[in-house]
Amino acid sequence: TSTSTGSAIASRRLAQLSRTLASSAKMLTTPTQKHRVTVVGSGNWGSAIAKIVAENTKANPELFHPEVKMWVYEEKYQLPSTHPAYDPAKHAEPEKLTALINSLHENVKYLPSIPLPDNIIATPDICDAASDATLLVFNVPHQFVSSICNQLNGTCLQYARAISCIKGVDVSPEGISLFSDTIGRRLGIYCGALSGANIANEVAAEKFSETTIAYNPPTGPTKDYPNGLEEVPGELPAVDHTLFKTLFHRPYFHVRVVSDVAGVSLGGALKNIVAIAAGFVDGLGWGDNAKAAVMRVGLLEMRKFGKMFFSESCKSATFTEESCGVADLITSCNGGRNHKCAKLSIQKNKPIEEIEAEELNGQKLQGTSTASEVNEYLKRRGLEAEFPLFTAVHQILKGEKKVEHLPELIERV
Ligand SMILES: NC(=O)C1=CN([C@@H]2O[C@H](COP(=O)(O)OP(=O)(O)OC[C@H]3O[C@@H](n4cnc5c(N)ncnc54)[C@H](O)[C@@H]3O)[C@@H](O)[C@H]2O)C=CC1
Numbered sequence: 462t463s464t465s466t467g468s469a470i471a472s473r474r475l476a477q478l479s480r481t482l483a484s485s486a487k488m489l490t491t492p493t494q495k496h497r498v499t500v501v502g503s504g505n506w507g508s509a510i511a512k513i514v515a516e517n518t519k520a521n522p523e524l525f526h527p528e529v530k531m532w533v534y535e536e537k538y539q540l541p542s543t544h545p546a547y548d549p550a551k552h553a554e555p556e557k558l559t560a561l562i563n564s565l566h567e568n569v570k571y572l573p574s575i576p577l578p579d580n581i582i583a584t585p586d587i588c589d590a591a592s593d594a595t596l597l598v599f600n601v602p603h604q605f606v607s608s609i610c611n612q613l614n615g616t617c618l619q620y621a622r623a624i625s626c627i628k629g630v631d632v633s634p635e636g637i638s639l640f641s642d643t644i645g646r647r648l649g650i651y652c653g654a655l656s657g658a659n660i661a662n663e664v665a666a667e668k669f670s671e672t673t674i675a676y677n678p679p680t681g682p683t684k685d686y687p688n689g690l691e692e693v694p695g696e697l698p699a700v701d702h703t704l705f706k707t708l709f710h711r712p713y714f715h716v717r718v719v720s721d722v723a724g725v726s727l728g729g730a731l732k733n734i735v736a737i738a739a740g741f742v743d744g745l746g747w748g749d750n751a752k753a754a755v756m757r758v759g760l761l762e763m764r765k766f767g768k769m770f771f772s773e774s775c776k777s778a779t780f781t782e783e784s785c786g787v788a789d790l791i792t793s794c795n796g797g798r799n800h801k802c803a804k805l806s807i808q809k810n811k812p813i814e815e816i817e818a819e820e821l822n823g824q825k826l827q828g829t830s831t832a833s834e835v836n837e838y839l840k841r842r843g844l845e846a847e848f849p850l851f852t853a854v855h856q857i858l859k860g861e862k863k864v865e866h867l868p869e870l871i872e873r874v
């Protein structure tokens with residue numbers, strides 16, 4: 462009847478009006494709460510990033526709780542008697558690293574001699590560190606991501622957002638995944654990426670550098686988030702490019718925020734393979750021209766890898782125009798740990814794993830395992846010949862080829 466049609470229309474209009482009002486109210490809500498930030502990881506880069514984030518949470522109290530929890534993989538550490546704070550009455554025995562960080566405000570093992578802000582709280586319990594965080598920063602060597610996600614399963618706030626500073630790719634028999642995607646999928650939250658020409662010791666000493674952050678959360682349901690992402694509550698400051706710039710940008714650490722998560726993540730992962738090749742060449746004393754040749758081929762393979770396997774999302778320009786691409790390649794092929802250890806392994810004629818253990822005091826190379834993981838992925842698809850430099854580095858690390866043959870191995874035919 463006309464009366465019932467009229468009332469149906471009226472009730473539809475009412476529902477529409479109330480939806481509009483609700484969404485306008487949300488837009489008008491002034492945030493009444495602040496973000497809580499946790500850094501998962503406390504190695505060389507993990508500690509340097511925690512320092513940056515803690516400086517910025519302190520400087521922006523309207524957006525963030527000042528305290529930054531930093532999850533530490535607990536271990537005992539003997540404070541050297543040469544350390545300025547060494548007191549034989551207190552430090553005669555090895556102590557928990559978390560206790561040393563919290564009392565000395567310094568990560569004496571992984572980032573020595575750098576004062577950390579006192580609003581960083583080191584904690585050994587990963588679930589305690591992450592459970593109330595609305596912003597999570599993942600910064601661990603890539604080989605530990607899987608076990609960390611297992612431990613965090615079900616712990617994180619589902620509306621939390623994350624940034625991965627990890628340089629590596631997640632290869633499994635099912636395929637290849639960016640670590641930002643792996644973390645997002647495993648924890649049910651969205652995760653972007655941060656990567657750049659950022660040797661941690663230089664950044665921690667506040668020497669100028671640039672970095673790239675990529676953040677591009679989906680707006681509806683996707684394969685990884687079939688029910689869509691849980692919305693960040695309106696009481697919290699909006700999580701967007703501006704917020705991440707505020708959290709990471711410092712006068713000595715300049716941030717550009719983009720949307721190409723694949724390009725940002727792949728640059729940081731793949732340049733580690735090229736840095737090993739550069740170290741090999743330097744180990745032989747072949748000079749700068751040889752290293753430039755290796756870097757040229759490496760950059761082309763990085764870009765080709767992105768185009769071939771992440772075509773929908775990865776932009777070629779990210780490799781050439783952003784810090785996370787060519788700039789990271791250049792710095793890593795000169796001052797990085799992968800370069801250093803590869804060079805020493807040639808000079809001392811020792812396996813690179815032995816050099817890593819002797820030289821890095823617990824820090825981890827990412828290029829050796831990335832070379833093997835990328836090779837596994839390419840080999841399964843019969844594509845090793847398409848990436849001659851990546852393939853040669855893997856074969857040299859395995860002892861199947863000699864560094865001296867690198868020029869023929871990467872020659873264009
Ligand atoms: N160090 C640097 O200059 C830079 C590193 N990166 C990237 O940042 C990521 C993290 O690197 P770093 O902080 O330098 O780490 P790191 O190389 O200093 O690694 C040591 C860290 O691993 C932890 N660890 C050891 N065993 C563990 C386990 N079983 N489970 C969990 N954690 C364990 C240690 O406690 C320590 O915190 C890597 O992907 C790296 O490529 C990115 C930019 C610069």
Ligand SMILES: O=C(CO)COP(=O)(O)O
Pocket residue numbers: 628657658659660661733736789792793796797798799800826827
């Ligand atoms: O990623 C880095 C600099 O941007 C550091 O590289 P290494 O892990 O080789 O030291």
